[in-house]
Structures are given as C-alpha cells and as structure tokens.
Amino acid sequence: MNMLTRLLIAGALAGALGTSAAAEDTIKVGVVQPQAGECAQWGVPITRGVQIWAEEFNANGGIADATGKKHKIEVTGYDNNCYTAGDELNAFRRAILDDKVSFILQTFTPASRQAVAEITTENKVLTTSYGAGYLGPKYPFLIGSVTGSPASYMFLVSHLLESRPEIKRVAIVTADHSFGQAALAYYKAGLAPYLDRAEIVYSQPYDPASTSDMLGLATPVMASNPDLIVELGFTPGQQALFVEAMEQLGYKGLYGSEGWTMGLVTERVPAAEVAGRIFSAYVVDASEPNFSPRVSAFYKTYVEKFGEKEWSALASVAYAAMTTIEAGIQKSSDPTGAGVRDALFASDTVDQPLFGPSRWGGSEIFGANNWLMTPLPVYVTDDKGGVKVTAVVDVAAWWNAHKDAALPALSEGGQVSAK
Amino acid sequence: MQILLNCLSLTSFYLCFALGLALVFGVMRIINFAHGEFFMIGAYATYLCISTLSPQVGGPVAWAIGAIVAAAVTGLLGLVLHRTMVVPLGDKPLAIFISTLALSYVIQTIVVQIFGPVGLSIAPPMRGVVNFGGAILPASRLVVIGVAVVLAAGLWVFLMRSEAGRRIRAVAQNPRGALLQGIRTEKVGRLTLILGSSIAGICGAAMGPISQISPYMGAGTLWKAFIIIIVGGIGNIWGAVAAAAIFGVLDTLMSQFGAGRFLALTSAAVMLFVLSVKPSGLFGEKE
Amino acid sequence: MLEAKDLVLEYGGVRALNGMSFTASTEQVTAVVGSNGAGKTTLMNAICGLVKLASGEIRLDGAKLNGLAPDDIVRKGISLVPEGRELFPKLSVLENLLLGATVRPDPTRRRKTLERIFELFPVLANRQKQQAGRMSGGEQQMLAFGRALMAQPKMLLLDEPSIGLAPMVEEQLISAISDYSRESGIGVLIVEQNAMLALEYAQHAYVVEQGRVALSGPAAEIRDDPAVIASYLG
Incomplete structure (x- = not known):
C-alpha cells in the first residue's frame, strides 16, 4: 500500500469517525499539499516530513506542553490539486470544519495563502508554511515559521x-x-x-x-x-x-x-x-550531515522508510517548519492554535529547536510581523x-x-x- | 543556427506524438484519449529497460531494447483497446471517446500505484553533443529527430506502397466501399490502432531520456497533439506533419524571444484562427 | 445459380422484402425491375450481407450466403457495384482497381483480369494514376464496374447503374458489361428503375412490387407486354 492509499484511508477514517475520535489529548495537524498528480513529487515528501516529525514524538508518548502533559500528534494530508487556490480553500474547509485540525502546514504560494487567510483566522487555526509568501495584519493565524520560500x-x-x-x-x-x-x-x-x-x-x-x-x-x-x-x-x-x-x-x-x-x-x-x-x-537540507544532528537523524529515518530515491530536501523543509510549531506547543499550557500562537509571539525571539534564537522579521513586507527569520x-x-x-x-x-x-x-x- | 536546430527538434517531438493520433483518427474517426498514456507507458517501459539493462549491455542497446519493448507493450494495449472498446462500441464514437478517457485515467492510476506519483528521470542512454556550425544538438535529441523522421517516412511508405497500407487508406476514405471489396474492415481497424499505439510507445521511448517522465506526462502533451491534428486537418496525416512544423517553429521562436509564457494562448489562438478561416483545417477536406 | 427463397426483411416495422424468391443464372443477365420502393436496393444489400434477413435463404451454387460477413460473401463470388458507386475518391484509378482484387491475391490471375478490364474500358488504362474522384461520372462508373470485376466474381450485382449518367453513356456501359459477362461466363443481376434499358440486355427478368415478385419471365416478353408496363413499370 503506498502513501496515497494510506492517506486516503486515513482521510476516510477521519471523516467516518468524525469529531468523536478527536480525543482532547490529540493534536491534529493538517498538511495541505498535492497528494496526487505531477505536483505530488513536492507534496508527498512534505507530508512525509510532517508525519515523521509527529512519529518522533508519538514514539515517546506524544509531545509535552508547558504543563508537562503529553499529546499524541495526528497528521492528515489534504490534496490541493497542485497548488490551485480554490482547491487549497476546499482542503482547508475539510481540515478545519470536518476534521477540526488545530495546525496546518501549507504552501507559501501567495495566491493559495490568500485564499485561506479568512478561514484560518476565523477558526484560530495556526497556519504556517516553510516560508511566508502572503501574510497580513488582519490574519494573525497566518505565519511563516522559517526562512524559506520565497x-x-x-x-x-x-x-x-x-x-x-x-x-x-x-x-x-x-x-x-x-x-x-x-x-x-x-x-x-x-x-x-x-x-x-x-x-x-x-x-x-x-x-x-x-x-x-x-x-x-x-x-x-x-x-x-x-x-x-x-x-x-x-x-x-x-x-x-x-x-x-x-x-x-x-x-x-x-x-x-x-x-x-x-x-x-x-x-x-x-x-x-x-x-x-x-x-x-x-530552509535546511537534512541529507547534509554536518548542519544539525537532529535533522541528520531525520534524514536517516526518512531514507529507511521510503528509500534514498524518494528523498527530497523538501521533507526536511517541512520538518523544520514544524519545529517552530513544536517550540510553541512546548511553551504553551494550552496547545491549541490560539494558545501556541500566543506562546510563540510572547517575545521577539523564538528559541528555534534547529536554528537557535531567531527574530521575528518585521512588518515591512506584509504589514504583519508574522515571519520568523531563521538563519x-x-x-x-x-x-x-x-x-x-x-x-x-x-x-x-x-x-x-x-x-x-x-x-x-x-x-x-x-x-x-x-x- | 541554434534556433533552427531547436525548431527541428521540437517539430520532431510534436510530429512523433501527433502521428499515431492522426493515423487512428484519420482512419477510424476515433479520438483515442489514452494516446498520451500509451506515450507515457512507452517512456516507462524504456525507463525499466535502461535502468535494468544498461549496466550489462550499455545505454544505446538498452534504449533500443526499450523502444522495442515500448512498441510491443503499447501495440498490445492498442489491440486490447480495439477488442474491448472499439469493436463492442462500434458506431458510437462518443462512447468510444469516453471509454478511452476512462482508460487513460485507469492507466495513470496504475502507473502511480507501481511507480509512484513522483516523476522519474531516465539516465541518458546517448551522451555527447553534435556540433553544427557553432550550434549544438545533443545526441539524445538527434535520436528524437531520427525516430520522428523514420516513423513518418516509414508510415508514408507503408501507407502508400504496401497492400495493407492501401487497404487502410481505402477504409479511411470509404468504410462501406471497402467492405464491399471484401476488405475486413475490423482487421484494418485493429492494425491501425496497433500501429498508432506503437508509434506513441516508440515516441515515449525517444522522448523519455530528454524529458522528465511522470504518470501525467501524456495527458499534459495530448492537448497540443489535438491542436496539431485539428490545425493540420482532421483525417489528414500529412497535414499533421505540416502543423507539427508550424508549431515547432512558432513555439521555439516564442521561447527564444521572451514570449514563452504565452505558448498555450497562442496555440489556442492559431487553432481558432485556422478553424475560422478554414473549418476543415489547413489540409483537411470537407466531410 | 444464385437462388433466393422467401426473403423477409423489415426496416422499422415496414417489410422491405416480403417473401421474395427468385433464381438468377450465373451465365446470363437477369434483371429485377420495379418502381421506387419495391425493395430492389434492399435485395442487393441483403445478398451482400450488408443487412440481415428476418428469414429466408440465399444460396450461390448451393452454398448458403446469408449469415456470412460481407467480406466472406465477396470471397464466395458475389461482387456488387453499389448505387452511388462507393469509390475511393482520393485513391488512384489503379489503386481502386487493385482494392477490388482484395479477395483474389493470386498475382497472375489478377494481372490477367486487370488487362481484360483495361481492354474493356481503355480510358481506365490511360488514367491509371489519376485520382478516382476527379473523373467524370461515366468514367467513375466504368471504374466501379472494373473494380467489381477485379474480384473475379461468379455473379456481378449492379444496383441502379444508370443513375446520374447520360442515356448514351449508360447504354454503352451496360452493353459492355453484358458482353463481358457473356465472354467470361459470369452472371449479372441488375436492378434498375430504368426498366426498358435493363430489359433490353437481360435474358430473364423479375418484376417486383412491395417486396415480392409479382411477375417473372423472359426479359423480351416482359418488355413487350404493354399490360405489364402499364401496371408495374409506368
């Protein structure tokens, strides 16, 4: 069974079980990326990157919030039809309204980010990207968590x-x-x-x-x-x-x-x-062994799971983007979209797990100080x-x-x- | 000079891809929507042959085997398509169109299941570059040009000089008249579909090494082939040759002079213009 | 001998053939005449296997034809010159003729037949390379005859050969065909609205009406019977 089938089954199960399965301990993360079609060559490694990030915590009983309580992380991929803005919004609707996710990793593509700005803000779903692309003062829940595209x-x-x-x-x-x-x-x-x-x-x-x-x-x-x-x-x-x-x-x-x-x-x-x-x-290329031991370990896991041929540095980019969310969850006593956002923006530097202390980038480009300038x-x-x-x-x-x-x-x- | 070689190279690709489609459409008045997938299958067959065989027999031989396998596999698919869709659906061209569309999705899905959705790359079997007065032509593109020329010339000789070819042309012009001569029109249709499909497969083998192969490569190219056969004149294989050359030159010049982002738009505009001036296409006859 | 027995064929509730029976010798010209809609063209199509019979039987020299595919019927020795000719307009005259010989692959016999057709219609010999669609109506009709003869049939079927031709030309053509059939010993079954023309060259004739034979006899007798002319062929 390949990734796509598994994702479909995961999606179908999540839909079938509805909110009843959403135990309050579980942190739900959506990855809105192309899951099929030509663009899946980007979307699939990105989704896998987030899944491995989640599995690293889940293997130890989950991720601990500021109170020490552990939460399992559940990751679901949603297809956006090769970064089409309209399908991005549809995917967000499914993720937010049907599956009640709290965090979403999406593309930096400006048109796609713009399409979901309203829905993420209304529902307080902290939506990050491996870059910024489109942010705005009216949309506090749209952030860029690493120095990435563009x-x-x-x-x-x-x-x-x-x-x-x-x-x-x-x-x-x-x-x-x-x-x-x-x-x-x-x-x-x-x-x-x-x-x-x-x-x-x-x-x-x-x-x-x-x-x-x-x-x-x-x-x-x-x-x-x-x-x-x-x-x-x-x-x-x-x-x-x-x-x-x-x-x-x-x-x-x-x-x-x-x-x-x-x-x-x-x-x-x-x-x-x-x-x-x-x-x-x-943002970071995990296949390079010297930058960070943690991403090197991630690379090894990925290659063991999917083979060297399936490797794409985008997996490590997605992984890196999630580590900023991770820092927020660990600092927050309320690991919801709003709680994690508050924890991340509590000071003007974030102690980023991979890159070290990183500053929020200022509001000159977007009018919103929502992108983290990691080295x-x-x-x-x-x-x-x-x-x-x-x-x-x-x-x-x-x-x-x-x-x-x-x-x-x-x-x-x-x-x-x-x- | 480089631009000229680029024109030639792109024309060859368009020609190679549109040839089989034009043949099938011209003779049987059937739109084979899975033609692009046959092309894709040809590329994947070549990928398999090159990645498994080239260490033993070398790139060029592995490629040649790949091309033969591609032709055989797609020819077989053509036969299956004829058996399972064209014959049972007989005189319902829309139903055939829809079923080939369905077939194209089935093939795509199967290839995604086997090889994954991520595109693959075929290690180039022929390396090296040929120089022509300061301009270059990579060997692998020379192969595409060679394949297109051989396919087009071979098809011409076959259609114009052989008895089977004559029967194919007869069926294309007048299926009822052909039946009355004792021509087994169903057999002619089968041969045509096998031939057209094999051409798509060989074309996939030729193009695979110079482009990225993916389960969706055929679908992405098919619209251009449709435009080419419409502009060339529906049912006229030689019109398709001319239209391939027109778009080969036009598209190359547009990329060269900084209008590459308007390619899809101009192709559609050229098609609409030709249709408005001459509804049957540049070289088509009125039906 | 081409024999048809109790042929019944319906088109959307209408009986185009309603128990038609006849025999046609493979050594002479047989005419089937009758007014428009009497079932003549349907009869031809039924013999060639282009339409399916509801019941009845067609045999050529004792071998059953009905139920066979059209191309097998050509192989058995039935060759039709259809109404409207159905040539391959963009193919050359020679290619059209060669396609007529699809079921007779033996090259020697094929060449002989071709030579005889060129003798019969010299204009075809002179225009071998010309596109069929670019010839005059009469020349196209010659080509249609020639193409049908290339199949070396036992029985040649002519469906309304005179349509669209000048009277002079049609007379010439039918005369040439009947000469040819006599020399080569093949039968001709001709259906014509222009009854007088057909009856002039036929030895035997059938008058059909509403899908069945109303009258039959030697062609000369039918032609000379004013009552027949008045009631069936007027």
Whole structure:
C-alpha cells in the first residue's frame, strides 16, 4: 500500500469517525499539499516530513506542553490539486470544519495563502508554511515559521553576490505562475543592492508547459551570456534537464535555486563538472550531515522508510517548519492554535529547536510581523554529487542593512502588501 | 543556427506524438484519449529497460531494447483497446471517446500505484553533443529527430506502397466501399490502432531520456497533439506533419524571444484562427 | 445459380422484402425491375450481407450466403457495384482497381483480369494514376464496374447503374458489361428503375412490387407486354 492509499484511508477514517475520535489529548495537524498528480513529487515528501516529525514524538508518548502533559500528534494530508487556490480553500474547509485540525502546514504560494487567510483566522487555526509568501495584519493565524520560500531566494542570491564579486551578469529563470512570480520578485530584491556592479541579463518567465522542450528554453538564457543563473519553478527532473542543456550549450557559470536533486543532475552531467557551481538554500537540507544532528537523524529515518530515491530536501523543509510549531506547543499550557500562537509571539525571539534564537522579521513586507527569520544555510555541490554547507547567512542582519534597496523590487513584483 | 536546430527538434517531438493520433483518427474517426498514456507507458517501459539493462549491455542497446519493448507493450494495449472498446462500441464514437478517457485515467492510476506519483528521470542512454556550425544538438535529441523522421517516412511508405497500407487508406476514405471489396474492415481497424499505439510507445521511448517522465506526462502533451491534428486537418496525416512544423517553429521562436509564457494562448489562438478561416483545417477536406 | 427463397426483411416495422424468391443464372443477365420502393436496393444489400434477413435463404451454387460477413460473401463470388458507386475518391484509378482484387491475391490471375478490364474500358488504362474522384461520372462508373470485376466474381450485382449518367453513356456501359459477362461466363443481376434499358440486355427478368415478385419471365416478353408496363413499370 503506498502513501496515497494510506492517506486516503486515513482521510476516510477521519471523516467516518468524525469529531468523536478527536480525543482532547490529540493534536491534529493538517498538511495541505498535492497528494496526487505531477505536483505530488513536492507534496508527498512534505507530508512525509510532517508525519515523521509527529512519529518522533508519538514514539515517546506524544509531545509535552508547558504543563508537562503529553499529546499524541495526528497528521492528515489534504490534496490541493497542485497548488490551485480554490482547491487549497476546499482542503482547508475539510481540515478545519470536518476534521477540526488545530495546525496546518501549507504552501507559501501567495495566491493559495490568500485564499485561506479568512478561514484560518476565523477558526484560530495556526497556519504556517516553510516560508511566508502572503501574510497580513488582519490574519494573525497566518505565519511563516522559517526562512524559506520565497524570502530564501532573496538571501541566496544576495549571498552569492556578496561572496563572489566576479558575478556580473545574472539570469533569472522562473515559471509564469504565482510562486514563479514571487520568486522573480524576491530574486530581483536580493540583487537590488548590487545593481551598481552586476546586471540582470535575463528575466523572462516561461510557460510551465514549455519545459518539455528544455533546449528551446535554455537557448535564449545562454544567449544572454550570464555568469549566474537563478531558477525557480522546475521540477527536480526538469532542473537536471536544464543543467544538462546549459552545459551542452557551453555554460560555465553558477546555478542557484531553492534546491537541487543532485542524483538526477549527476545522472546527466558528471558531478566533477558542476562541483562548486550549484548552490541551494533550502530552509535546511537534512541529507547534509554536518548542519544539525537532529535533522541528520531525520534524514536517516526518512531514507529507511521510503528509500534514498524518494528523498527530497523538501521533507526536511517541512520538518523544520514544524519545529517552530513544536517550540510553541512546548511553551504553551494550552496547545491549541490560539494558545501556541500566543506562546510563540510572547517575545521577539523564538528559541528555534534547529536554528537557535531567531527574530521575528518585521512588518515591512506584509504589514504583519508574522515571519520568523531563521538563519539560512547555503549549500554547494561537491565533486561526488553531494552537498555541503558553504555559509550560514544571518538573514536578519542582511535584511536590516539592505531592506531599503530590496523593498522597492518586492513592491514592484507585487509582493509587498503592507500599507 | 541554434534556433533552427531547436525548431527541428521540437517539430520532431510534436510530429512523433501527433502521428499515431492522426493515423487512428484519420482512419477510424476515433479520438483515442489514452494516446498520451500509451506515450507515457512507452517512456516507462524504456525507463525499466535502461535502468535494468544498461549496466550489462550499455545505454544505446538498452534504449533500443526499450523502444522495442515500448512498441510491443503499447501495440498490445492498442489491440486490447480495439477488442474491448472499439469493436463492442462500434458506431458510437462518443462512447468510444469516453471509454478511452476512462482508460487513460485507469492507466495513470496504475502507473502511480507501481511507480509512484513522483516523476522519474531516465539516465541518458546517448551522451555527447553534435556540433553544427557553432550550434549544438545533443545526441539524445538527434535520436528524437531520427525516430520522428523514420516513423513518418516509414508510415508514408507503408501507407502508400504496401497492400495493407492501401487497404487502410481505402477504409479511411470509404468504410462501406471497402467492405464491399471484401476488405475486413475490423482487421484494418485493429492494425491501425496497433500501429498508432506503437508509434506513441516508440515516441515515449525517444522522448523519455530528454524529458522528465511522470504518470501525467501524456495527458499534459495530448492537448497540443489535438491542436496539431485539428490545425493540420482532421483525417489528414500529412497535414499533421505540416502543423507539427508550424508549431515547432512558432513555439521555439516564442521561447527564444521572451514570449514563452504565452505558448498555450497562442496555440489556442492559431487553432481558432485556422478553424475560422478554414473549418476543415489547413489540409483537411470537407466531410 | 444464385437462388433466393422467401426473403423477409423489415426496416422499422415496414417489410422491405416480403417473401421474395427468385433464381438468377450465373451465365446470363437477369434483371429485377420495379418502381421506387419495391425493395430492389434492399435485395442487393441483403445478398451482400450488408443487412440481415428476418428469414429466408440465399444460396450461390448451393452454398448458403446469408449469415456470412460481407467480406466472406465477396470471397464466395458475389461482387456488387453499389448505387452511388462507393469509390475511393482520393485513391488512384489503379489503386481502386487493385482494392477490388482484395479477395483474389493470386498475382497472375489478377494481372490477367486487370488487362481484360483495361481492354474493356481503355480510358481506365490511360488514367491509371489519376485520382478516382476527379473523373467524370461515366468514367467513375466504368471504374466501379472494373473494380467489381477485379474480384473475379461468379455473379456481378449492379444496383441502379444508370443513375446520374447520360442515356448514351449508360447504354454503352451496360452493353459492355453484358458482353463481358457473356465472354467470361459470369452472371449479372441488375436492378434498375430504368426498366426498358435493363430489359433490353437481360435474358430473364423479375418484376417486383412491395417486396415480392409479382411477375417473372423472359426479359423480351416482359418488355413487350404493354399490360405489364402499364401496371408495374409506368
């Protein structure tokens, strides 16, 4: 029985048993992610990440709140039809109204977050994401619990420009959909402070359907002669095809993206050729053993359960996002959506279980101080097809120094909702 | 020059994919909605062959075996489709359409159950790049172009020069007239469906290594193939060739000149324009 | 000998064939005449297996035909030139003719038959490469005859061959076919609304009315009987 079937059965059982099964000790967590279809390649690992997070606690009798009382965690996946905003809302309705969940992990995709802003706030369901995407002062229950998409794109590209002054020409390759557009804006924002010494030579969004012809997509990028390409919107397999096409066209520069599935890349391009040239900035990539022992242990569990081939760093991203909620539950004597929110926002730093003390990020972008600025590890590939941490960006410091340059670019890209 | 090669490469893909669909539709007036899934099955068959065989026999041989297996498996699926849907539903084209739609979902679901919903990637069996005056053509794309040319030329020779091909054309033009010549029209339909399905499978084998394979890859490509056969002229296989070239060039140029995000829109616009000027398509006859 | 016995066939409650019986020799021309709606075309379709009989029996030289698939009936030696010709308009003349020989794969006999058809209709020989749909109506009718003969039938069925043709042309064609059948020893069963034309070339004739045979006899007698003309063929 595969994951999907199990989720369906879990969903069916939860529906059949209704609220009677919701013992008050149990903390219910919903994961609204694509559970079927092409996008399940993102949604399934994310859902698994949250499930493993829950199982780690459940194996020890549950998670203890501030009073010491232990709660089992029950995780249910809900399909959002490949991040379609309308289906996101339907999934939330089922999770909140039918299944009475208290916490939800969802996408950062702005359109999807916007669609559920009302329902989460009305029902006091603390809804986080592995990033921010869309927040607002009217929606206190919509938070971003780690430095992830799309803010991480800004910090990745700015880190690369700061650490490598030889970068002069940057190509931004993003898909023409809601999160591709967000990525484009954040990449531009990250580049904004450096435009006196580097230029953006390519920034045309592409139709996701045109990814079936990767050479056609890569040719104009190559023609712009970049020395750094930052990408967002490809599936892992498409990323590998893109790198292959660029290498075939003779590209020698750097690549940056949220993350890469290096196994797929090295199937097409020798690892030695791209060693030191491919950068990523997932919230955290658990497959890298040195950043944190806890995420390394998580990686081992995942690979034991699902196999190395099924690994995606997104699982660790989801896991990391849940650890902020975890910190809130442990500090709260009332582990409901409202109680945990109060615990998390009790001071302006959160002692994040994986990243250490992290500050709330300020309200310049969203008008709401609801996103937690965890430090961001940047990864680079080695000649074995593995990744290692090359830097940990102090994102709060960068943001304080450069937000005046970055904000206009975000605003122009439609990402600033603060009035 | 690179743009020209890109046009050629994309045209080949469109052609390869639309060819089998155009054949089946042209001869039998049946819309096989599962055509995309046959394409997908071809890619998965190739994936299996390459991942299990290439350590022993090398990439190219494993790919060739994969292509043969793909053709065989999809040909068999074509036969099953003919037996279980086309023959029993006979002269109800809408019912056949709906059942092939159902079949496409069944195949998708089965593949999801076996291989998971996450896309897979086929290790490229042919590495290396061919240079043409400063432009490059990866070997794996050369394979796609080669396969498309061989399939189109082979189909042309088969239809125009062989007796079975002549019978297929006769049935396409006048099924009743064909019956009166003692042509076993059911057998011709079966052959056509097997042929069209195998072409989809081989195309999947050719395309698999240069694109990501997933249970949904066929469904995503099918709409383009429909547009191609509609623009080319329903029932006209050579019109499909011309339309594949039109979209191969148009789509490449659009990606090249920064309009890549409007591809779906322009394809639909071109189709509507052609339909309004010439309702039977560029090379179609009036029914 | 083509024998039909008590053929009954209904179309939506209407009896198109209502106990029709006849025999047609495989050595001569037999005409079936009658007014529109008398069941002539239905009869042809029934012999070819295109429609199913409710009851009755059709035999060719003793072998039962009814119940066989249309293509098997062609194999047994029945070849129909249908009303409206049913050519393959975009295929060449030669391809149309070769398709007619689908059930006779022997290449030597096939070539011989083709040569004879070209002798009979030289215009087909000259236009082998032309698309069938681009020829005149008369030429298309010749092609339809030629294609039917390529199946080397024992019995050639002609369904309203004169429709849409100029009187001169139709006369020529039917004359050519009846000559051919005499030389080759094949039977012809012709159904025609233009009764006088059919009766002129036939040896034996049946007059049908409301799905059954009203009258039969030597074609010449029927043609010369003013009472028959008046009551059935007017």
